[in-house]
Amino acid sequence: MSALIHIAVIDDDEAVLDSLRLYFARQNIETSCFASAKEFLTAIEGGERFDCIVSDVRMPGMTGLDLVHRLKGGGLAAPVVLITGHGDVDMAVAAIKVGAFDFIEKPFDEARLLASIHNAIEKNQQPEIDAAELERLRSRFMTLSARQRQVMELAVAGLSNKEIGSQLKISPKTVENHRAWVMERIGARNIAELVRIAMKVQGMPPS
Amino acid sequence: MSALIHIAVIDDDEAVLDSLRLYFARQNIETSCFASAKEFLTAIEGGERFDCIVSDVRMPGMTGLDLVHRLKGGGLAAPVVLITGHGDVDMAVAAIKVGAFDFIEKPFDEARLLASIHNAIEKNQQPEIDAAELERLRSRFMTLSARQRQVMELAVAGLSNKEIGSQLKISPKTVENHRAWVMERIGARNIAELVRIAMKVQGMPPS
DNA sequence: TCACACTTGGGTATTTTCACCTAGGGATTA
DNA sequence: TAATCCCTAGGTGAAAATACCCAAGTGTGA
Numbered sequence: 001m002s003a004l005i006h007i008a009v010i011d012d013d014e015a016v017l018d019s020l021r022l023y024f025a026r027q028n029i030e031t032s033c034f035a036s037a038k039e040f041l042t043a044i045e046g047g048e049r050f051d052c053i054v055s056d057v058r059m060p061g062m063t064g065l066d067l068v069h070r071l072k073g074g075g076l077a078a079p080v081v082l083i084t085g086h087g088d089v090d091m092a093v094a095a096i097k098v099g100a101f102d103f104i105e106k107p108f109d110e111a112r113l114l115a116s117i118h119n120a121i122e123k124n125q126q127p128e129i130d131a132a133e134l135e136r137l138r139s140r141f142m143t144l145s146a147r148q149r150q151v152m153e154l155a156v157a158g159l160s161n162k163e164i165g166s167q168l169k170i171s172p173k174t175v176e177n178h179r180a181w182v183m184e185r186i187g188a189r190n191i192a193e194l195v196r197i198a199m200k201v202q203g204m205p206p207s
Numbered sequence: 208m209s210a211l212i213h214i215a216v217i218d219d220d221e222a223v224l225d226s227l228r229l230y231f232a233r234q235n236i237e238t239s240c241f242a243s244a245k246e247f248l249t250a251i252e253g254g255e256r257f258d259c260i261v262s263d264v265r266m267p268g269m270t271g272l273d274l275v276h277r278l279k280g281g282g283l284a285a286p287v288v289l290i291t292g293h294g295d296v297d298m299a300v301a302a303i304k305v306g307a308f309d310f311i312e313k314p315f316d317e318a319r320l321l322a323s324i325h326n327a328i329e330k331n332q333q334p335e336i337d338a339a340e341l342e343r344l345r346s347r348f349m350t351l352s353a354r355q356r357q358v359m360e361l362a363v364a365g366l367s368n369k370e371i372g373s374q375l376k377i378s379p380k381t382v383e384n385h386r387a388w389v390m391e392r393i394g395a396r397n398i399a400e401l402v403r404i405a406m407k408v409q410g411m412p413p414s
Numbered sequence: 415t416c417a418c419a420c421t422t423g424g425g426t427a428t429t430t431t432c433a434c435c436t437a438g439g440g441a442t443t444a
Numbered sequence: 445t446a447a448t449c450c451c452t453a454g455g456t457g458a459a460a461a462t463a464c465c466c467a468a469g470t471g472t473g474a
Contacts, residue, residue, distance in 0.1 A: 054438095089291075089299045093310045096303040105301045145420060158399035160460065172460095174422050180462075189460095193286040193364035352450065365431070379430095380453050387432075398431095421470080430461065436454085444447075 006030040007117060010040050010055040010067070011083070020054070023110050029117075030061075037062035041070070050078050052101075053118045057084040057091060065095055072099040079120035083108065093176075137201050140186055148185075151178040155191065156198045213237040214324060215255075217247050217262040217274070218290070229262070230317050236324075244269035248277070252349050259308075259324045264291040264298060272302055279306040283345055286327035290315065334373050344408050347393050355392070358385040362398065363405045 007024065009031055010019050017033045024031040032050070034040040038061055040053075053071070057064035064082045065151040079101035084091065092103040101120040104113060122124060144152065161179065165172040188194040214231065216238055218224050224240045232240040237405070241247040249262075256332055260278070264271035271289045278287060286308035291298065299310040308327040311320060332361065361371040368386065372379040395401040 019234075084296075089296055089310060089312050092296045092299045093303055096300055103296060105296050147421065156399055158397040160397075162460080170421085171423055175425065176461075177422080183462095190365040191398055192363055192402050194366075195399045196406065199403065199406055278456085296455070354451065369430085378453055380455090383431075384453080385451085390432095415474100416462085417474080418472085419470100420472100422468085425466075428462080428464100430459100432459070433457090435456080437452095438464100439452080440450085442447100442449080444445100 004028070004030055005021045005117075005121065006032070006049075007052045007054060008032050008034060008040055008043070008050040010034045010037060010053070010059070010064070012036060012056065012059040016056070020110075023114075027114060036060070037064070037067045037070075040067070044076070048137050051121050052115065053078050054117065055078045055080060055082055057082050057088075057095070058086070065091060065098070065100075068095060068098050068100045077124060081113065081116050081120055083113070101171075134200060137197055141201055143185060144182065148178050148182050152182045152186075152194070152198070153174055155182070156195050157178055167172070211235075211237055212258050212328065213239070213256075214252070214259045214261060215239050215241060215247055215257040217241045217260070217266070217271070218401075219266040225264070227317075227320075230321075230357060232319060243267070244271070244274045244277075247274070251283070251309045252346065254346060256327050257282065260285050261324065262287060262289055262297075263290050263295070264302070264310075272298060272305070272307075275302060275305050275307045283349075286330070287325050288320065290320070333350055336392055341408065344393075348408055350392055351389060355385050355389050358382055359389045359393075359401070359405070361384055362387065362389070370410060371408065398400050 005028075007019050007029060009017060010033075010070060011020075012035055012062070014035070017035070021031050021033055032043065032048070034043065037055070038057060039063075040055075041062075046130040053067075055067055062070075064080075064084075068080050069076070080099070081102045081104065082095050082100050083104050083106060085185070095103050101123070102116040104116065141149075150168060154167060155161075159167070161172045161175040165175045168175070178195040183194065186194060186197055188197055214236060216224060216231075217240075217320070218227075219242055221242070224242070224286055228238050228240055232234075239250065239255070241250065244262070244267060247262075248269075260274075262271040269277075271287075271291075273332045275287050287306070288311065289302050289307050290311050290313060301390070302310050308330070309323040311323060325394040348356075353380050357375060358371060361374060362368075366374070368379045368382040372382045375382070390396070390401065392405060393401060395404055
């Protein structure tokens with residue numbers, strides 16, 4: 001699924017930049033380096049997009065924290081991992097609160113940073129998938145027949161096949177058949193999943 | 208609006224507890240002190256509610272971080288302000304990510320803590336719809352042990368007893384027992400109901 | 415009229431859950 | 445020390461769900 005990860009690294013220290021560029025190259029990660037937040041923003045304004053942004057906190061001009069603020073305010077979805085040389089708890093708290101994904105102290109293990117980046121990207125893909133997923137599910141609900149939907153609703157309400165049958169005046173066996181159909185169509189593999197899907201779909205009107 | 212602020216303070220250090228109690232008394236804030244997270248949870252289970260929870264991070268038994276996890280998992284809305292003696296950035300990051308409102312290093316200015324508490328309470332004033340019902344459900348969640356909660360979460364995710372057992376490295380039979388306990392305690396009569404209750408209380412998650 | 419989908423219902427066998435029960439080990443508390 | 449709670453795990457038997465198979469009646473649209 002992951003074609004090629006493309007990240008941005010922002011640090012005013014040339015040595016750090018070089019070191020990280022080399023490390024990420026070895027990890028098969030495409031890296032764009034920037035010596036300042038400003039340079040980075042220019043690239044963003046030029047239309048460049050990254051899967052993850054790794055930035056130092058303390059830099060001349062715009063700090064990493066400012067950058068997070070700016071990016072989140074601009075609605076940019078890419079996760080930001082901040083790196084700091086000074087173990088500043090207050091700043092870490094502030095950073096996470098404004099939406100930074102992680103906050104790592106120098107000196108850090110490169111593997112730790114890598115793990116955080118992977119984690120950030122993974123978590124970040126969730127909402128997009130959710131929106132698309134929701135539409136997919138909604139369309140599947142539409143293909144259900146009236147009877148199937150009836151059965152589904154009662155099943156989601158927690159009734160057993162027997163109870164559903166007596167309520168709909170059909171045999172439990174028929175209910176069983178309908179139920180299997182519903183599960184297959186919706187793509188749920190168990191009742192718990194079906195309940196979640198039903199709640200998700202019915203809990204949110206189409207946008 | 209603010210009748211009387213009532214907060215909980217949790218710290219295993221008697222001196223800190225006394226000091227804060229005195230300080231908050233002077234600020235006209237009602238304070239309940241607890242020497243451990245467990246004592247605090249007992250009070251919560253007994254139905255006590257607080258506008259804000261101030262807790263030390265490092266304590267014997269349950270840590271402040273565990274506490275936040277537990278409270279947020281149970282859907283309790285009260286904001287938590289954590290205090291730590293060791294400037295631990297990683298822990299601060301983890302704490303904020305799981306939903307702590309603030310993370311303050313010792314030694315701290317009492318006014319700083321007070322400001323954070325006021326801020327937390329103010330931010331926390333969001334409208335709750337079926338507050339009474341949610342409270343009832345939350346209190347039930349609080350009575351679950353850690354293991355029971357684990358089992359519940361996996362069950363809600365749709366795993367079978369066998370799958371849960373293999374994941375938790377316990378026998379399916381034990382899972383079955385835990386599950387029965389959970390169902391009884393929560394007051395759910397089938398999985399569908401459990402899933403719906405869990406989603407309501409925790410306002411979550413993707414499958 | 416024919417094909418297709420939906421509904422209905424049955425059979426059979428396996429798996430899973432549910433509702434009871436007992437019982438030991440470990441940790442905590444009175 | 446005794447009581448209590450939790451986690452562990454086993455047993456039994458009933459109920460339910462699941463995964464397959466099958467067929468017949470009813471529409472709808474090509």
